[in-house]
Amino acid sequence: MKFTSTRNDKIEVTGCEAVVKGLSEEGGLFVPAFFPVITSEDMARLSDMDYAERASFIIAKYLDDLPDLNKYTQKAYERFDGDPTPVTVLGEGLAILELWHGPTHAFKDVALTLLPYLLTGSKKVVGKSERTLILVATSGDTGKAALEGFKDVEGTDVIVFYPSDGVSNLQKLQMMTQSGDNVCVCAVTGNFDDAQSAVKKVFTDEQVKERLKSKNFALSSANSINFGRLVPQVAYYFSAYLDLLNGGEIKEGEKINFVVPTGNFGNILAGYYAMKMGLPVNKLICASNDNNVLTEFIQTGRYDTHRSFHKTSSPSMDILISSNLERLLFELSGRDCELTAKRMESLAKTGAYEIEGDELSLLQKHFYAEWADEEEVSDEIGELFDETGYIMDTHTAVALNVYDKYIADTDDETFTVVLSTASPYKFVSAVLDAIGEKVPKSDADALALLEEVTALDLPRSLSELPTLKKRFTSVIDKDEIKDFVLDYIAKQ
Numbered sequence: 376m377k378f379t380s381t382r383n384d385k386i387e388v389t390g391c392e393a394v395v396k397g398l399s400e401e402g403g404l405f406v407p408a409f410f411p412v413i414t415s416e417d418m419a420r421l422s423d424m425d426y427a428e429r430a431s432f433i434i435a436k437y438l439d440d441l442p443d444l445n446k447y448t449q450k451a452y453e454r455f456d457g458d459p460t461p462v463t464v465l466g467e468g469l470a471i472l473e474l475w476h477g478p479t480h481a482f483k484d485v486a487l488t489l490l491p492y493l494l495t496g497s498k499k500v501v502g503k504s505e506r507t508l509i510l511v512a513t514s515g516d517t518g519k520a521a522l523e524g525f526k527d528v529e530g531t532d533v534i535v536f537y538p539s540d541g542v543s544n545l546q547k548l549q550m551m552t553q554s555g556d557n558v559c560v561c562a563v564t565g566n567f568d569d570a571q572s573a574v575k576k577v578f579t580d581e582q583v584k585e586r587l588k589s590k591n592f593a594l595s596s597a598n599s600i601n602f603g604r605l606v607p608q609v610a611y612y613f614s615a616y617l618d619l620l621n622g623g624e625i626k627e628g629e630k631i632n633f634v635v636p637t638g639n640f641g642n643i644l645a646g647y648y649a650m651k652m653g654l655p656v657n658k659l660i661c662a663s664n665d666n667n668v669l670t671e672f673i674q675t676g677r678y679d680t681h682r683s684f685h686k687t688s689s690p691s692m693d694i695l696i697s698s699n700l701e702r703l704l705f706e707l708s709g710r711d712c713e714l715t716a717k718r719m720e721s722l723a724k725t726g727a728y729e730i731e732g733d734e735l736s737l738l739q740k741h742f743y744a745e746w747a748d749e750e751e752v753s754d755e756i757g758e759l760f761d762e763t764g765y766i767m768d769t770h771t772a773v774a775l776n777v778y779d780k781y782i783a784d785t786d787d788e789t790f791t792v793v794l795s796t797a798s799p800y801k802f803v804s805a806v807l808d809a810i811g812e813k814v815p816k817s818d819a820d821a822l823a824l825l826e827e828v829t830a831l832d833l834p835r836s837l838s839e840l841p842t843l844k845k846r847f848t849s850v851i852d853k854d855e856i857k858d859f860v861l862d863y864i865a866k867q
């Protein structure tokens with residue numbers, strides 16, 4: 376499979392090259408030349424496979440130049456606690472797909488336990504011997520998942536930047552206490568968009584490029600702008616469908632909906648890719664929190680970042696610039712790279728762009744969007760817990776609330792899967808508060824209380840966090856990110 380760029384379709388690279396490079400040199404994102412189709416015979420074969428085998432089968436359709444994929448997915452998904460992506464039926468026509476049973480308890484693990492293997496394997500294929508420096512801007516969960524995935528992986532280093540006040544206490548603790556000799560973490564004042572924009576700039580900075588070269592380093596990304604980070608996520612859409620089919624919840628070929636709590640648009644884009652590959656999807660329902668820029672875009676066609684940034688109880692979705700939307704725009708425009716480039720330029724310069732006509736109709740044909748405010752999120756957690764005993768995190772609650780709104784709006788009876796993206800323990804204060812418990816001051820007490828009042832086991836990797844040494848405590852301004860990276864390189 377060849378890959379091209381959303382901003383220049385003259386560019387042609389292999390899957391392995393796309394993974395190694397991360398971002399195309401003119402700033403565009405790598406996209407596959409076409410969408411490989413999963414046939415009904417393929418579905419029948421996938422049906423009997425375990426998750427690692429299914430993932431390997433789907434990913435191989437894109438990264439067909441990478442050997443040993445099956446071995447890699449086995450190794451990555453061994454790190455999960457039981458079934459990596461279990462589907463739980465919640466009620467009539469409704470199921471939850473839990474994606475947080477990996478080492479850091481957020482859905483980012485599905486991709487980031489595997490990405491180190493994809494990257495190391497791709498480097499071999501491409502014939503690169505240089506070290507890879509992975510730069511990550513995180514809204515909370517990507518950072519930790521990248522650190523866990525890449526720690527002590529030979530030939531790689533990771534630097535993670537997170538917004539100092541934009542992540543939960545537990546998320547911060549997870550990153551500050553990270554082990555490993557090739558990792559580094561730094562807080563940045565400002566919000567996630569500030570950090571992400573500053574990190575993106577480093578990627579195209581000439582001085583950084585030169586210094587890296589002199590030390591035999593190359594930059595790469597673990598954000599969902601990297602195709603190697605995106606493609607493992609396509610697999611669980613197929614896997615969830617097959618599980619529901621095997622469980623007799625749906626019939627072969629029956630279309631279903633997916634509700635996705637959305638930030639950078641990576642997760643829901645993977646659902647769109649699954650649909651393009653032939654998965655029977657009715658609607659992809661895009662759920663946002665108070666930062667509802669995507670709701671407005673999908674409802675009106677206008678993407679406008681001129682709005683206040685809200686800090687919410689679902690911080691991994693506190694994003695105004697959703698990078699992966701670029702890949703969708705490319706498809707909606709009929710793969711027009713010039714138009715896509717123009718829109719991205721407009722976004723960078725004016726903070727807005729607009730689509731209309733056929734493109735907007737196509738968008739609305741496949742996507743539905745709504746958002747939930749803080750009170751609705753909290754109520755949603757409390758109500759579901761009271762009614763069923765099922766405890767969910769704040770991000771998942773955004774999705775479930777939006778699903779309620781979708782039903783009220785459309786009366787659609789299509790079977791629906793809500794993607795659950797984080798363990799409730801990662802957002803323990805908000806979750807305790809939502810179920811009417813007084814939130815203890817210390818993190819350790821809060822975690823213990825949530826375990827006491829729910830049926831969900833507290834993972835050891837979270838319960839031990841408050842006792843670990845904080846290794847990384849620096850806080851810098853976003854303008855200092857480049858120098859921070861240069862310093863890191865100089866020390867290697």
Ligand SMILES: *Cc1c(COP(=O)(O)O)cnc(C)c1O
Nearest residue numbers: 516638639640641642691796797
């Ligand atoms: C990253 C994240 C999201 C948003 O996913 P995107 O792919 O960025 O849209 C939602 N929930 C949680 C818990 C996350 O960590």
